[in-house]
Amino acid sequence: MTPIVSIFKNPPDGGRGFHRDMRVRWALEEVGQPYRLRLLAFSEMRRPEYRALHPFGQMPTYEDGNLVLFESGAIVHHIAHTYPGLLPLDMSARSRAVMWMFAALNTIEPCMSSGNADYLSVRLAQLSTKLGYADWLDGDFSAADLLMVTVLRALRGADILEGIPNLQRYVERGEARPAFRQALTPSATIMQTA
Template sequence: MNPVVSVFRHPPDGGRGYHRDTRVRWALEEVGQPYSLRYVTFSEMRRPDYMQLQPFGQMPVYQEGDLTLFESGAIVLHIAQRFAGLLPGGPDARSRSIMWMFAAVNTIEPCIASGSVGYLEQRLQQLALVLGEKTWFEGEDFSVGDLMMVSVLRPLKDSDILKQSRRLQNYVACGEEREAFQRALNAPPSVRRTSGRSDENLSVENFAL
């Protein structure tokens, strides 16, 4: 059975892909795993049957057979470990990729949410120094760490604070240029993918909560 990802029926960001379900869909596209979308309204997110899946009434929810997961970081890590394509082959590189995934959600994202410009500037400067002139954290190999870091940085891409760093601007742009990201971003809601690598053979399917 293909995974099912719950998404907003009416995304508050106007479909720009800033919500956390985009990370999950991007990960599935990167590994070529077919999946379905179930779109949910804000009122449905407060219903008891939905909150049995996500006790905080938030997005996203990921269902794969008998497994139900919430929290985008946990879901993306599961996808990376379950399907080939987002973790490097060597054990050290795999661990570093997971480290950067956690750095994105535990260090950078809270700085953005805090609204502390000075603190965020410091963290972004430190991040840019580590990235250097590399395309990705592991050089030329895109990984789950990059997927999560680009996802976290994307809402800043038009801000003055990110424009201060050419390295990070290029880093985000490279992530957005990936075909898998574009497929995840442009997939219309309420469609079922019969192929994770193509927009062909899409059929509409409604999912009851």
């Protein structure tokens, strides 16, 4: 069965891939899993039939047969564990990748919306130190990097990221991946035809 991902019919970001459904599309592209897109207007997200899929009426949702998931991190976690390519085979490395998936969503992303620039600066400095000169967080590219890059992309153009060159390069490496570019294509096409 081909998974279905619900995305915005008219993304508020103009189709630049800054919404959380981008994480899901990118993960599916990385593992080479075909998927279908369900385009929804904001008004459709409030309807009971959509709330049955996502009780909070947000994006994205993921449907694969009888399995229905919401929350982009949970969906990426599922994809990474279901299809090869986004998690290391070694169990210790796999556990570290999952740890960094949680760090992206539970440590870095919340401080970006906290309104506390000092707190964000400290966290980004810590992340920068951990990354150092490495290409990826822990060895090869993984679901952890996919999530961290999508989180850090929200800082594009902000002075805070401009001052941390290794994190800038890290985001650029993620955005240069063919699967990332392909995941952007559906949004770009939607915006051109809407």
